[in-house]
Amino acid sequence: MKTRAKPVWRLVLSFIALRSCAAFYLPGLAPVSFCEEGTSGDECQSTIQLFVNRLDSVESVLPYEYDVFDFCQDAEEKRPSENLGQVLFGERIETSPYKFNFNKNLTCEKVCTRTYDISAKDDKKKLDFLKSGMQLNYQHHWIIDNMPVTWCYNSAFNKKNMYYLFNHVDIMITYHSGATEGWKGARLVGATLEPKSIKHEDENKLTCDGPPMEIPNEFTSNTKVTYSYSVKFVVSLWFTLMCAFGDILLGNDQVNGLSQEESGWKQVHGDVFRPPRKGMLLSVFLGQGTQIFIMTFTTLFLACLGFLSPANRGALMTCAVVLWVLLGTPAGYVSARLYKTFGGEKWKTNVLLTALLCPGIVFADFFLMNLILWVEGSSAAIPFGTLVAILALWFGISMPLTFIGAYFGFKKPQPVRTNQIPRQIPEQSFFTKPIPGIIMGGILPFGCIFIQLFFILNSIWSHQMYYMFGFLFLVFIILLITCSEATILLCYFHLCAEDYHWWWRSFLTSGFTAVYLFIYAVHYFFSKLQIVGAASTILYFGYTMIMVLIFFLFTGEWRTKYSPSTYGIVLSEFHIAWP
Structure with missing residues (x-):
């Protein structure tokens, strides 16, 4: 009876959820209602403004502002206030001369006319720049x-030595009426356009049915370009999103424990905390990695909840930069505590390198x-x-917070003492040597992300909008788990071979995923992009190196503790995991 009743309760709960489901709007993303001219008020507006962004x-890789190509400009040009993320991404949003009233269809409306005199040097320069933009498909x-x-x-023009300018656009706006929803007016749900090339014989009597607008390769006469547009409003069906309950059943597989030998890793318990070479640099990398990890996790979590929607332009980058600035304390704490564990005494150098080294490399490249x-x-x-x-945020906020974190980190005692005489490491097989293990360790984490990486690179370099933050957050969690498990497994194999030099190896095992990221970026450059020119190539690889460095620090830092009760060895901080 209980087995049969369980689906009924689920059905009842799902029904209650559907009835009680309610939508809410995030701050800054509330919808705007539109109504026809003459009926506008506080609840709705009639004028629809079309904004233009960079090309x-x-x-x-070089974007340009809309005005650079000598297109029609708004007589009352206004630029919305830009946040830090929009500035860093090069967003250049401004008003356009395309303005129309809601639900008022227009046909072949004139925007402006541009005239180019072949005897004027400036006019010839403008046309040459316009043609270069056509060649590069801006x-x-x-x-x-x-x-x-x-x-x-429809690219049906193929006449040689001739350029075709899209000087007319047919705009179609779909909307949903609020008559049956309890609110006044209508809300826009989509906007599409079809660009066309039309030669207007008479700019005062536009018909929008002439031959294509052709621009010759060599100018022999004055050129006149008239820009026009048509707009059409269409009622769209409203698809309501419904809330529903779902059960995720997790199967727990019982795994029989493997028998452990009474040798191997148990014999190196007195050497596992022996300070590594270049301990200063390792502690700095781990401190910066902690800062990047917390920043990335928080940013993706907020984006998953919808607070950093792509509609709120620049919010993602602004949030990431602000979080990085405010997370100097964890970076200083982790770096200082590890450096003290290594027996370091140059605490001032450690703090300064934590605050300046990796951010300095990124800023110099940028x-x-x-x-x-x-x-x-x-x-x-x-x-x-x-x-x-940005420099003021770095030196005025992030650096002082790093010093505060380092102050508390240096107050922690060293966790475990090591043997006075280092234990001799036996001859290692090929698979337990450092380089093969590090190369193999980065394969699994990269395999978890390379499909999602394609969409991310498309968003950055092919200028496509990225919306799948929920799925990206899930991939992020899978990446963390995979990095941890792969590093733990390989590190355990090394300890079984009585090799206790695990500090750098554990960092580089998962950090080597960044090398595969770089290789994939090179493959993406030659196979997916059609970038030409030395400047664009340098910019692509320059920005790619910044991403690779950040990914290297993040994946190398992430780690998981070994459980003392599981392995019977006192390794309270075995895998550089710091509370």
Whole structure:
């Protein structure tokens, strides 16, 4: 009877959940209602503003602002306030001359006309820059009601020595009416456009049915370009998302314990805490890795909850930078405590390296890439004032917090003493030597993420929107577990071979995943991208090296304790795991 009743209770609970399911809006992401002209008020508005962002290309890493290509500009141009994340990512959002009223269809409306005189040097330069943008397939990024505008076109033009300019767009906006939902007006649910090339014979009487707008390779006469648009509103079906309960059944498999030999790792208990070579550098790496790990975990967790939605542009990068600045205390604590465990006495050098070494490498690389963007005149170049603000956050907040953490870390006593005479390490087989173990250790963690890595690289370099933060957070947890288990297993094999030099090996085993990340990035560059030019190539690999360094510190830092009750050995902090 109990077995049959259980599904009934689940059905009842699911029904209650469906009836009590309610939606909520995150701060800054509340929907905007629109209504027809003449009926607007506090609850809805009638004017729809189309925003334009930077232009970028899959063949070039250099983005440019919308105005650089001499497109039609808004007479009352306004730029929404940009947060730190938008500035670092090179977001350049501004208003456009495309403005229309809700539910008012328009056909072949004129935006502006641009005239280019072949005798004017500036006009010829503008057209040459426009043609170079066509050659590199630079693409627009438009925004309506904080939604990206999707577009598709038919490339049926193939005339030689001729450029075809898309000077007309057909915009279709889908909306859902609130008449049956209890709120006034309507809400936009999608926006698509189809660009077209149309030569307007008479700019005062547009018909939008002429031949394509052609720009010759060599200018022989003055060129006139008239930009136009049409807009159509369509009612969309509203698909309601429903809440539901689901049961996740976890099967616990019982694993028989393996018999342990009375030799091997038990004989090196007096040497496992022997300080490693370059202990200063290892402690600095682990401190920085802790800082990056907490920052990444918190950022992804907030993004998974929806607080860092892609609609809230720049929020992800802003959150990551702010968290990194505020997490200097854990970095200083971990680095100082490990360094004291290694018997180090140069605590000032340790703290300064923790606060300056890895961030300094990242900032130097980032600054060099920004210089290239400045020279190339790209819109992604970070303003000098923003760089000064980042330095102020680094030296004014992060560094003092690192010193505070180091103060508490140096107060902790050394956990375990070591033998006075180091134990002799026997001859090792090929698989227990450091290099083969480190190379093999990074394969499994990389295998967990390489599919998701493809979508992340597409989001960064192919300019696609990334939404799957819930799945990314799950992959992140799987990566942590895989790094821990792979490192524990290989480290156990090394100890069974009576090799107690495990400090650096445990860090590099999972940290070697970053090498596979770099190899995959190189493969992605040559197989998926069509980037041309020395500047774009340098920018790609420059930013890739920053990602590789951060990933190296993060994966190398993550580790799990061995359980003393399981292995019968006093290794309270065996795997560099610090509480």
